[in-house]
Amino acid sequence: MLTIxxxxxxxxxxxxxxxxxxxxxxxGIIVDVSEKINFMIENKVPFLKIAVYYYHFTIYFANNLFPIFLFLSIIWFTSKLANNTEIIAILSSGISFTRFLRPYIIGATLVSIFVLIMGFFVVPVSSEGFNNFRYTYLRTNGQQAMRGDNTDVYRQINDTDFLYVNSYNASSKTAFNFSLEKFDKDKMVSKITASRIQWNPADSTYTMYDYKKRTVGALGDVIVREPEKKTKFGFELEDLTPVIYIAETLTLDKLTAFIDKERARGSSNINIYMVVLYKKFSVPISAFILTIIAVSVSAMKRRGGMGMNLTIGIAIAFGFVFFDKVFGVIAEKTTFSPFIAVWFPNFIFGILAIFLLRNAKR
Known part of the structure; x- marks a missing residue:
């Protein structure tokens, strides 16, 4: 039962x-508009698509920076309570500091559940809309504004087939400079190339343009050319998608199935997908850790007032984000365990939370 x-x-x-x-x-929206307005004007982006993009941007932006927003908001209002001597009055009435924390923990629980649900189902959809817009409209002179995020997709489909595309357009479901190589052990058996390949959702086929197939033979190679060829492949559309944001666009059930499939293929990018999966659970837990740290830091009435508490809080918040980003990149680029990389910031700041809480109680 909640008290007053x-x-x-x-x-x-x-x-x-x-x-x-x-x-x-x-x-955040204003800063983003100032950075991208030239690309939008150059590509004559319809206003409706811009509005939809900034709807997705709002969710994407808020989800990425939610720990900082939560942390600073707690420090802000708790410092006001301390400066108004409300906390002193509460504790002087016989209420322990642990009991004082209860509504904060309830609040952290509500926020964590909300963020967890958003991360499972809503954020992936917004991440797809956010990235699709960037890779479709944010171009300059025909080149991608953020080249490297959506180019040079190279993927092993199974034990014998290797796929490569130079770039991918998520809006039209089209990949460019496509090639599919088939090997028998270390020997190439055949190679299919096309200037572009487009997904046909109506019948789950692909249409290749400037099609060319080279079959390697003992007495000579056989080459077949066609201006356009429609066929089915054993790979899925997501296999053409840039590695950097595939996992971000998948809901929890699809993400786990995708990871299982990629692990069976022996994908070299499995750490990237595992980092995304673990973060769906670690980020909500961080709400509890940051709540305890924020209350412990700001519950004391300091000589510098709220400004001092905010300074300490901002330093801790950005320290948390720094550790989170750095260890995430380490896991993605090396063989370092994704589980340890994702949960390490929570572990370190969890210890800090315990230390600050014990100090605050005294």
Whole structure:
């Protein structure tokens, strides 16, 4: 049963968090518009598509920076409580610091559940919309504005087949400079190339343009050319998608199935997918850790007032994000365990939370 005190703090917790989001998301949109307005004008992007893009951008942006927003919002309103001597009055009434934390933990639970559900089902859809817009419209002189994010997709389909595309257009479901090589042990058996290959969702086929197939023979190679050829392949559309954001666009059930398939193929990119999967669970847990740290830091009335608490809070928040990003990249680029990389920041800052909480109780 929630008391008046619990309701009061919980209301402030959630209201300040929502207010912080409402303040910083528009700033993020303005910065993004200023960076991309030239590409949008150059490519004559329809206003409706821009509006849909910024809907997806809002969810994508808020999800990525939610730990910072949550952390700063807790420090903000808890510092105000401390400066108004409300916390001193609460603790002087006989309420322990642990009991004082209860509405904060309830708030963290609500936020964690919300972020968990969003991460499982909503954020992947917005991530796909966000990335599709970038890779479709943000071009300059025919070249991708963010080249490298959507080029040179090379993937092993099975034990014998290797696929390569130079670039991929998510909006038209088209890949360019396509090749599919088949090997028997170390010897190439055949190679199919096309200037572009397009997915046909109506019948689950692919249409290749400037088709060429070379079959390697003992007495000579056989080459077949066709201006256009429609056929089925054993690979799926997502195999043409750039590695960097495949996992981000998949809901939890599809992501786990995709990881199982890629692991069976012996994919070299499995760590990238595992980092995305583990983060779906680690980010919500960070809400509890950051809540405890924020309350422990800001519950004391300091000589520098709220400004000092915010300074300490910003340093800790960006330290958390720094560790999270650095270890994520290490796991993606090396053989370092994705599980350890994703959970290590929570472990380190969890220890810091325990230390600060014990200090705050004293």
């Amino acid at each position: 005190l619990d309701k009061y703090i919980l209301k402030r917790y959630l209201a300040t968090f929502v207010t912080m989001l409402a303040m910083f998301v528009p700033i």
